[in-house]
Amino acid sequence: MTRWRSFSSRAAAWLLITTVLLLASCALADIPKTPGLSAGGSKKDKLKAEKLPPCKACTALVNSFRDGIRRTERSKHDGGDAAWEEERLGSYKTSELRLVEIQEALCQDVVRGEDQCHQLAEDYEAQIEVWWKNHQTTDPDLHRWLCVEQAAVCCPDGFYGPNCDPCPTCFGNGKCKGNGTRKGNGRCACEAGYAGENCDSCGAEHYEAFRDETKLLCSPCHRACATGGCTGAGPNACRVCRSGWLMDSGRGGCVDVDECITANPCTKQQFCVNNEGSYSCLECDKSCDGCSGDG
Numbered sequence: 001m002t003r004w005r006s007f008s009s010r011a012a013a014w015l016l017i018t019t020v021l022l023l024a025s026c027a028l029a030d031i032p033k034t035p036g037l038s039a040g041g042s043k044k045d046k047l048k049a050e051k052l053p054p055c056k057a058c059t060a061l062v063n064s065f066r067d068g069i070r071r072t073e074r075s076k077h078d079g080g081d082a083a084w085e086e087e088r089l090g091s092y093k094t095s096e097l098r099l100v101e102i103q104e105a106l107c108q109d110v111v112r113g114e115d116q117c118h119q120l121a122e123d124y125e126a127q128i129e130v131w132w133k134n135h136q137t138t139d140p141d142l143h144r145w146l147c148v149e150q151a152a153v154c155c156p157d158g159f160y161g162p163n164c165d166p167c168p169t170c171f172g173n174g175k176c177k178g179n180g181t182r183k184g185n186g187r188c189a190c191e192a193g194y195a196g197e198n199c200d201s202c203g204a205e206h207y208e209a210f211r212d213e214t215k216l217l218c219s220p221c222h223r224a225c226a227t228g229g230c231t232g233a234g235p236n237a238c239r240v241c242r243s244g245w246l247m248d249s250g251r252g253g254c255v256d257v258d259e260c261i262t263a264n265p266c267t268k269q270q271f272c273v274n275n276e277g278s279y280s281c282l283e284c285d286k287s288c289d290g291c292s293g294d295g
Helices: 002-030 039-049 054-073 080-089 096-104 114-123 125-135 142-150
Strands: 174-176 188-190 206-211 216-220 245-247 254-256 270-275 278-283
Touching: 039 114, 054 096, 054 114, 054 142, 096 125, 114 125, 125 142
Parallel strands: none
Antiparallel strands: 174 188, 206 216, 245 254, 270 278
């Protein structure tokens, strides 16, 4: 009898535990999942909510509006509301109907900063409508009209800063910091291989390949040249040689070291092939007991 009671107690305990676990599982299943918790959704939501700099955000809005113009260029409207628009508001090209169609899909193609784009679309709705009705023919550049002149968050290309001051030329080898925006200091950010305040000299490990009054072309030094640069093209113009090359004391410049002769770096079952500035060890044929070459 005692054994039966003990068994019954254990069975009751297991039944209670199973019931509790089952209820807990059901409760968790009923909890609504928070949207955007998956890896893909979270990344998408993050990009959507990203806040862009003012000029970049305005540019994204304008680009989306331009896409809408292109999307509706070939639309065919016959009868119904379109016919009413044609009769009372002029051609579909500049009609209120087309503007509404563009605005309905505005910012949906924006990946980064979509939320900000929608907000700007609301903020600038009146200005866009004024441009659409009164300026799109005489002043077709919406970006200049809206972002540069009305919102004053951008500058024309080649200008920078709060007052849209002209950028330096950077000798055609760099970009002005803040170009096209109301920010930046206007200094040149040189492309790789160029240096100087106006990008008018060659950078480290580059040499002057061409220059005239308006243009400079810098080319990279030969691979044999180490830090210190070169005076021209080829290994003979190096000032200092990299590892794997030796300075020729007679004629100057760098000469490739043949490691296969000077160092014999490969194993018995390999043969050495010299490369510029280095070497390669290749496996001998399986039938060979040592070799000096392929085959």
